[in-house]
Amino acid sequence: MADVSLDHGLVLAAILFAIGFAGLLTRRNLIVVLACIEIMLNAAGLAFVAAGARWGQADGQVMFLFVLAMAAAEVAVGLAIAIRFRQSLKSLDVDDADEMKG
Amino acid sequence: MTALFYIAAVVAVLSTLMVVTRTNLVHALLYLVVSLFAVAVVFYTLGAPFVAALEVIVYAGAIMMLFLFAVMLLNVGADSPLRIPSWAWVGPGILVAVLLAEVVYGITRQTQPLAGAEVGPAAVSEALYGPYVLGVELASMLLLAALIGARHVAARARDEEEAREAATHRGAAAGEASPERDAGVPGAARGSETGVTGQGGEA
Amino acid sequence: MLSLLWLIPALPAAGFVLLVLLNRRLGRAGTALIGAGSVGLSALVALLVCGSFIASPPAGDAYHQVLWTWLDVAGFAPTIGFYLDAVSVTWVLVITGVGFLIHLYSTEHMEHDEGYTRFFMYLNLFVASMLILVLADNLLLLYLGWEGVGLCSYLLISFWHKDPQNVYSGRKAFIVTRVGDTAMIAGLFLLFTQLGTLQIQPLMRAAEEAWAPNSGVAIAAALLLLGGAVGKSAQVPLQTWLPDAMAGPSPVSALIHAATMVTAGVYLIARTNVLFELAGDARLVVAIVGVVTLLIAGFSALVQHDLKRALAYSTISQIGYMFLALGVAGWEAGVFHFMTHAFFKALLFLGAGVIIEALADEHDIFKMGGLRTRLPAVFWTFTIGAAALAALPFVTDGFYSKDLIIATSLGSVDGNLWFYFGSLVGAFVTTLYSFRLVWLVFFGERHTEVTRRPRWRQLVPLYVLAVLSIIGGFVWLPAWIGAFHPLEDFLDTALPPMEWAGQYAHFAESAGAALLIILIVYVGIGLSYLLWMPWRQSTHAFAESPAVRPLVAFWTGGWGFDWLYDRVFVRPIRWLAHAGRADVVDYVPRGIAWLNLAAWRGLSAGQTGRLRAYVAVAGFGVVLVLAVVVLR
Numbered sequence: 001m002a003d004v005s006l007d008h009g010l011v012l013a014a015i016l017f018a019i020g021f022a023g024l025l026t027r028r029n030l031i032v033v034l035a036c037i038e039i040m041l042n043a044a045g046l047a048f049v050a051a052g053a054r055w056g057q058a059d060g061q062v063m064f065l066f067v068l069a070m071a072a073a074e075v076a077v078g079l080a081i082a083i084r085f086r087q088s089l090k091s092l093d094v095d096d097a098d099e100m101k102g
Numbered sequence: 103m104t105a106l107f108y109i110a111a112v113v114a115v116l117s118t119l120m121v122v123t124r125t126n127l128v129h130a131l132l133y134l135v136v137s138l139f140a141v142a143v144v145f146y147t148l149g150a151p152f153v154a155a156l157e158v159i160v161y162a163g164a165i166m167m168l169f170l171f172a173v174m175l176l177n178v179g180a181d182s183p184l185r186i187p188s189w190a191w192v193g194p195g196i197l198v199a200v201l202l203a204e205v206v207y208g209i210t211r212q213t214q215p216l217a218g219a220e221v222g223p224a225a226v227s228e229a230l231y232g233p234y235v236l237g238v239e240l241a242s243m244l245l246l247a248a249l250i251g252a253r254h255v256a257a258r259a260r261d262e263e264e265a266r267e268a269a270t271h272r273g274a275a276a277g278e279a280s281p282e283r284d285a286g287v288p289g290a291a292r293g294s295e296t297g298v299t300g301q302g303g304e305a
Numbered sequence: 306m307l308s309l310l311w312l313i314p315a316l317p318a319a320g321f322v323l324l325v326l327l328n329r330r331l332g333r334a335g336t337a338l339i340g341a342g343s344v345g346l347s348a349l350v351a352l353l354v355c356g357s358f359i360a361s362p363p364a365g366d367a368y369h370q371v372l373w374t375w376l377d378v379a380g381f382a383p384t385i386g387f388y389l390d391a392v393s394v395t396w397v398l399v400i401t402g403v404g405f406l407i408h409l410y411s412t413e414h415m416e417h418d419e420g421y422t423r424f425f426m427y428l429n430l431f432v433a434s435m436l437i438l439v440l441a442d443n444l445l446l447l448y449l450g451w452e453g454v455g456l457c458s459y460l461l462i463s464f465w466h467k468d469p470q471n472v473y474s475g476r477k478a479f480i481v482t483r484v485g486d487t488a489m490i491a492g493l494f495l496l497f498t499q500l501g502t503l504q505i506q507p508l509m510r511a512a513e514e515a516w517a518p519n520s521g522v523a524i525a526a527a528l529l530l531l532g533g534a535v536g537k538s539a540q541v542p543l544q545t546w547l548p549d550a551m552a553g554p555s556p557v558s559a560l561i562h563a564a565t566m567v568t569a570g571v572y573l574i575a576r577t578n579v580l581f582e583l584a585g586d587a588r589l590v591v592a593i594v595g596v597v598t599l600l601i602a603g604f605s606a607l608v609q610h611d612l613k614r615a616l617a618y619s620t621i622s623q624i625g626y627m628f629l630a631l632g633v634a635g636w637e638a639g640v641f642h643f644m645t646h647a648f649f650k651a652l653l654f655l656g657a658g659v660i661i662e663a664l665a666d667e668h669d670i671f672k673m674g675g676l677r678t679r680l681p682a683v684f685w686t687f688t689i690g691a692a693a694l695a696a697l698p699f700v701t702d703g704f705y706s707k708d709l710i711i712a713t714s715l716g717s718v719d720g721n722l723w724f725y726f727g728s729l730v731g732a733f734v735t736t737l738y739s740f741r742l743v744w745l746v747f748f749g750e751r752h753t754e755v756t757r758r759p760r761w762r763q764l765v766p767l768y769v770l771a772v773l774s775i776i777g778g779f780v781w782l783p784a785w786i787g788a789f790h791p792l793e794d795f796l797d798t799a800l801p802p803m804e805w806a807g808q809y810a811h812f813a814e815s816a817g818a819a820l821l822i823i824l825i826v827y828v829g830i831g832l833s834y835l836l837w838m839p840w841r842q843s844t845h846a847f848a849e850s851p852a853v854r855p856l857v858a859f860w861t862g863g864w865g866f867d868w869l870y871d872r873v874f875v876r877p878i879r880w881l882a883h884a885g886r887a888d889v890v891d892y893v894p895r896g897i898a899w900l901n902l903a904a905w906r907g908l909s910a911g912q913t914g915r916l917r918a919y920v921a922v923a924g925f926g927v928v929l930v931l932a933v934v935v936l937r
Binding site for chain 2: 001002003004005006007008009010011012014015016017018019020021022023025026027029031032034035036038039042045046049050052053054055056057058059060061062064065066068069070071072073074075076077079080081082083084086087092
């Protein structure tokens, strides 16, 4: 076991989350956007595990498991949508889907 | 062990940065795999070997494979013509920096040591089949729904593709030259669209 | 008998209502019957009531009849009540009597007019309002009558409304008197807030107790009421509407703008005499207004070409005499002159109406002439009226009342030499212009032929008024003739008695002063004869000569008041209306709508439809919430 304090783990999770969020705001490729979402989910899971390790209980890991399951489901459906997206809009540029404009 | 934590942390952060900044899609995804491995190591150093394994098997293994297969299906080109202009990072950079600053400030106001003991698979499974058993069932139902939904959405795509193909072939048979016809021969399985090789608008 | 008091205003009001309801279904005869009949009945009742009042005066020399309480709010409870005393008796008799004669005259005069019923409708409403005005026991009811007569004046001046000029005249009359009315209502507010009531008799007593003589608030209240009186009675500076009011039919000019409505101001001041007794400075203003007006109007009347306009200026001038009398505390003298003036001025206007109608709507006196032989009845009656106006000695009532006023202006406790000289000059000018009319209209060569002759319904009122113009003065003989003054004794029961004081008092009362006046009158008549009979051509030439012409034009235009008001008031207001025609206030609601649209445009610009933008906004929200949480 590493002799680190909780806040170091949480700070790592925060940094990873921030990077993922920045990527989400900047990148226009739909696949990369999905990847950034994965990064953010992963960071959240890291925070859970770190918190669980603080108390020495399994709950943090259990939460990470659920997050993982959810991320997998989300990626599956998201990529299917990406296929449809590509089919109807002829590109993978997220900015092209602006029919909700105005 | 402590050193391992920090090294793995640095690797995770750096590779995540690369994910976000690479224009080549496959490169970005591979960097993401590296990041996930690094996070798995972090899990191990935190005394959670079970989720470390899970991270590698499920996240880096299954989910990233899914990504790569989708990239292959979408026939995304290797290099995108457009670059991300540097000024595009300014706005999000500021917002994210502020967010990070706030969160770090909130976190580091007090410091607490970790429990020190490793929480092994046995403890986790006891928790899973104990108080969280309902969550497990729901998670599996969620996965089933995602499975069916994804198949459905993708199948729709294929059906529409075939219908369009049939229409254009009919038009060609009737003697009209359809200009879109020859820009690539779309295979039903491949589902990629005419004309636009390479992902559109990669900035 | 006195309890029938309420019928006097009620009968013409009922006539008005009947005419309104039965408007289309009445023929000439029916309208005449209701219109003139209601006023005739009212005159009859007035005779009975006032006769009973004079014969056996009630206790306190006043009769008060309250019909009901008009409203009762927070201690303010004006009544619909009528108050009969010597002053209101005088006015009531004149209004109903002269009013009836004019109604009778109108049934003939207006016969060929298509608005016959409308005319009598308005006229009845007018008589009812005027009677309410003079009988009201509180100032609010008086103001109701005041406004009523103002309305009817407007309606009747613009009676022939198809010609826009008539409507402008009516509008001008209404607006100018409105200025006075505003001052009056301000005065009513002042009186009420200071003294707590508008019932006239209690108000007068409260004023006497609460206010010191010549105190600021008393003067203010008196001056505000004077403002109203000046407007309604067409005195300087609000006299500009009366000459233009001649656009209405002649009976209207006779009734409203000679005999009754324009005397409402005189009535108001006489009614609130306690207030004016209290505010000596205000009284001085009244006298100054009177003397200035009588001179200005007198000179204007001297140069008019239009017969009715000349008479209008004459009316303004004579009311100036009444104001002068009131201003020097010669209350009874003012009332006396009101009565005599009503007789001869109504006579003059009715005669003018006959003349104008006979000459097919010719108003210019220089196009008349030689009517003496053609319209002999009119000639004699008109001349009697003119003589009364000029105060022909002994045989006309004008002599007695005007002589009294001139004497009072000198010998009264507030009299002074300036007023005296002013009134003397005014008397001289009056003589000149009144006989000028006679010479020019009835003598000399005929320029226009008579096409329509008057009949009995027009002639009888002329005769009656002519007789009254002769004998009307005998109710008050001056001291140096004899001690016969029943009118003065009668009016003394309601008004403060006139006091002769000062160094000139003795002279003023004496025969010598009267002799002076008699001399002036005869000289005036003689001079007017010379100027407009044998020397007519030279007089015309003189008036047209380059040196004199501007002066004549100045007098004809009423001493430039219209010109002044046009420059100072009318043009700036029109400019403002034109400049503000974009309706600046409209910018407020339009601005709100514009603001809404701009906000909408701004907000919908934010809906780019792009995922990243939405995420960014959500992220921004998260940052804010976190900031609140973390930084607490």
